[in-house]
Amino acid sequence: MSEGKDLITIKDLCVHYPIRSGFFNRITDYVYAVDGVNFAIKEGQSYGVIGESGSGKSTIGKTIVGLEKATKGQIIYQGYDVTKKSNRKKHHYNKDVQMIFQDSLSSLNPRKKILDIIAEPIRNFEDLSEEQVKDKVKELLAIVGLEEDAMYKFPHQFSGGQRQRIGVARAVASHPKLIIADEPVSALDLSVQAQVLNYMKKIQKEMGISYMFISHDLGVVYHMCDNLAIMHRGRFVEIGSRDDIYNHPQHIYTKRLLAAIPRVDVTKRAEHTAYRKQVEEEFTENQDKWYQKDGKVYDLRQISETHWVALPDEGGQD
Amino acid sequence: MKNDPLLTIKDVDTAFKVDGTYYNAITDVSLDLYPDEILAIVGESGCGKSTLATSVIGLHNPNATKVSGSIVYHQRQKQADGTEKIVDRELVGMSADDMDKLRGNDMGMIFQDPLAALNPLMRVGDQIKENLDFHTNMSDEEKQARVLELLDQVGIPNPPRVARQYPHELSGGMRQRIIIAIAVACKPDLIIADEPTTALDVTIQAQILDLLKDIQKEKHAGVILITHDLGVVAETADRVAVMYAGQIVEVGTALQIFTNPKHPYTRSLLRSMPQADSEDDELYVIEGMVPSLKKMPQKGCRFAPRVPWVDASEHEEDPKMHEVEAGHLVRCTCYQNFEFPDEG
Numbered sequence: 242m243s244e245g246k247d248l249i250t251i252k253d254l255c256v257h258y259p260i261r262s263g264f265f266n267r268i269t270d271y272v273y274a275v276d277g278v279n280f281a282i283k284e285g286q287s288y289g290v291i292g293e294s295g296s297g298k299s300t301i302g303k304t305i306v307g308l309e310k311a312t313k314g315q316i317i318y319q320g321y322d323v324t325k326k327s328n329r330k331k332h333h334y335n336k337d338v339q340m341i342f343q344d345s346l347s348s349l350n351p352r353k354k355i356l357d358i359i360a361e362p363i364r365n366f367e368d369l370s371e372e373q374v375k376d377k378v379k380e381l382l383a384i385v386g387l388e389e390d391a392m393y394k395f396p397h398q399f400s401g402g403q404r405q406r407i408g409v410a411r412a413v414a415s416h417p418k419l420i421i422a423d424e425p426v427s428a429l430d431l432s433v434q435a436q437v438l439n440y441m442k443k444i445q446k447e448m449g450i451s452y453m454f455i456s457h458d459l460g461v462v463y464h465m466c467d468n469l470a471i472m473h474r475g476r477f478v479e480i481g482s483r484d485d486i487y488n489h490p491q492h493i494y495t496k497r498l499l500a501a502i503p504r505v506d507v508t509k510r511a512e513h514t515a516y517r518k519q520v521e522e523e524f525t526e527n528q529d530k531w532y533q534k535d536g537k538v539y540d541l542r543q544i545s546e547t548h549w550v551a552l553p554d555e556g557g558q559d
Numbered sequence: 560m561k562n563d564p565l566l567t568i569k570d571v572d573t574a575f576k577v578d579g580t581y582y583n584a585i586t587d588v589s590l591d592l593y594p595d596e597i598l599a600i601v602g603e604s605g606c607g608k609s610t611l612a613t614s615v616i617g618l619h620n621p622n623a624t625k626v627s628g629s630i631v632y633h634q635r636q637k638q639a640d641g642t643e644k645i646v647d648r649e650l651v652g653m654s655a656d657d658m659d660k661l662r663g664n665d666m667g668m669i670f671q672d673p674l675a676a677l678n679p680l681m682r683v684g685d686q687i688k689e690n691l692d693f694h695t696n697m698s699d700e701e702k703q704a705r706v707l708e709l710l711d712q713v714g715i716p717n718p719p720r721v722a723r724q725y726p727h728e729l730s731g732g733m734r735q736r737i738i739i740a741i742a743v744a745c746k747p748d749l750i751i752a753d754e755p756t757t758a759l760d761v762t763i764q765a766q767i768l769d770l771l772k773d774i775q776k777e778k779h780a781g782v783i784l785i786t787h788d789l790g791v792v793a794e795t796a797d798r799v800a801v802m803y804a805g806q807i808v809e810v811g812t813a814l815q816i817f818t819n820p821k822h823p824y825t826r827s828l829l830r831s832m833p834q835a836d837s838e839d840d841e842l843y844v845i846e847g848m849v850p851s852l853k854k855m856p857q858k859g860c861r862f863a864p865r866v867p868w869v870d871a872s873e874h875e876e877d878p879k880m881h882e883v884e885a886g887h888l889v890r891c892t893c894y895q896n897f898e899f900p901d902e903g
Contacts, residue, residue: 293760293761293762293763294731294760400848430603430604430787430849431603431787431789431828431831431832432603432827432828432831432844432845433603434831434833435831435832435833435842435843435844435845436844438833438842439841439842439844442840442841457760457761459761460790460832460833460834461833463833463834464833464834464842465833497762498761498762500765501761501762501764501765502761502790503761503764503765503768503788503790503791503793503794504790504793504794505789505790505793505817505829505832505834506793506817507793507813507814507817507818508814508818510793510794513794514769514794517765521762521765
């Protein structure tokens with residue numbers, strides 16, 4: 242899959258929010274939510290973005306679908322620059338890029354029936370008769386494992402897992418090429434989470450969709466994604482294949498994040514705790530070694546064919 | 560000392576009134592909590608794990624809830640001559656006044672959402688002091704000193720400054736530390752933590768769990784940790800109780816539960832977890848859905864509909880807890896020959 246073409250390329254993306262204060266409400270400073278991020282998602286591939294809350298990972302997703310405006314940088318979709326809204330329609334960008342939200346209840350209109358919710362993108366982008374639309378919704382509901390009569394119900398009549406699957410059905414309705422999934426399963430119970438993830442994988446295989454998977458759950462991202470990026474303070478600290486990140490993490494922040502995930506292996510509890518404390522200590526002590534003076538993450542440097550790490554200029558660690 | 564339980568929960572049923580009828584949210588729960596241990600209660604949403612906690616600490620709505628059975632708190636009272644005497648206090652049906660004296664003093668509670676649990680209009684130092692005002696007769700200076708000591712203990716930098724701040728000025732992790740400081744202000748020997756880290760990032764979660772463990776060790780307290788995260792359980796708990804549909808289906812030490820799980824539900828849960836070191840392409844999905852409060856099956860094994868391939872004769876008619884090894888109990892007999900369909 243790795244030899245596929247780049248579907249979307251993000252170049253030096255910045256999203257800065259102004260902070261206004263004082264008597265004239267003038268702009269006094271900026272929040273650098275996303276500050277110079279580069280990456281590419283290949284066709285049919287899953288790309289994971291991991292970070293803690295406030296790291297800017299959701300902002301990237303929102304900027305790609307157009308819910309947020311980029312301050313600087315470019316979004317290149319299949320070779321066309323779609324950073325500007327006016328260019329998007331021409332290249333079917335709005336149809337090809339869809340989003341799955343974290344909170345399934347607030348992202349589905351409570352006053353609409355499931356039929357109308359799922360049919361909305363179909364009616365927007367395709368010219369079909371009402372009968373054809375209905376057939377299509379039926380098909381989509383079957384893909385995500387819901388009964389046919391679900392389309393005459395309202396969102397509140399479903400459980401959290403079912404609603405999230407409705408969100409998945411709506412996202413794939415317009416036959417998109419890329420789906421941005423922002424924490425799609427973090428509100429779900431374990432057994433339901435497994436269901437939704439399985440459906441997402443199945444759809445990917447059948448329709449050849451690319452995912453951009455935004456999450457703080459490293460287990461989920463490991464399960465879903467081939468390549469991933471670790472984000473901290475609005476920038477990427479490490480990009481690599483699944484194996485690079487999980488088995489050969491280089492940046493101290495990546496190590497810290499990985500060490501903090503609770504392990505299910507009870508027999509190694511003491512070792513794991515000791516390792517975590519050691520990494521945590523290294524992280525607090527060597528801040529200035531891994532970050533620039535103003536706390537900013539360094540630019541990424543390539544250390545292997547697939548693996549990039551934010552390191553200072555004067556050469557690598559270890 | 561180790562063998563005297565701190566809390567004895569026996570045959571507890573808690574029912575909620577919905578549309579005029581009472582429905583059991585938890586049924587037939589029996590558990591012991593010992594001093595100096597962390598007992599984790601795991602289960603998915605709606606399995607009754609929080610209901611169990613509110614039944615212990617008496618935080619349910621008394622007009623719409625019926626608790627039956629017995630919850631005995633073995634209170635250690637200091638006698639005049641300095642020795643300790645254990646007094647059994649029955650918590651079911653205890654008067655609100657008596658409960659108030661225990662709550663916050665002998666029993667502390669840590670809530671899931673620290674922003675909702677803190678008063679937004681009160682400085683955090685005063686919120687910690689409130690607990691001391693109610694339960695102790697310290698002088699103002701002593702209280703102030705104790706507040707700063709507590710803030711320091713829960714790892715807050717610059718306690719005098721933070722004590723004067725309001726909850727909205729603090730980060731999520733800091734707020735959860737304040738909640739812990741309030742809970743342990745009067746040195747309780749029973750701490751109930753209801754999803755204490757669910758709202759936090761993994762790195763903060765690790766810090767808070769470490770803090771909880773340290774405080775528990777220092778005070779030799781018994782902690783009930785309620786969570787849905789099996790990773791958190793594996794990292795912190797000494798013993799584990801797994802709940803499904805209002806019942807405890809398996810109890811044992813953390814080692815027993817994770818290395819030798821018996822009940823089909825426990826095994827299914829562990830199997831459906833995406834893990835950073837497994838290559839399985841497809842995750843295991845438990846068939847069907849968790850029954851809702853009104854549709855809770857009252858007879859037979861409650862997990863039976865979710866493992867339809869298991870023959871009815873494998874289940875018990877009235878499932879009881881069976882001891883499989885010392886301290887490891889499993890409900891129903893269906894675990895004995897249980898196999899996943901693809902293992903066959």
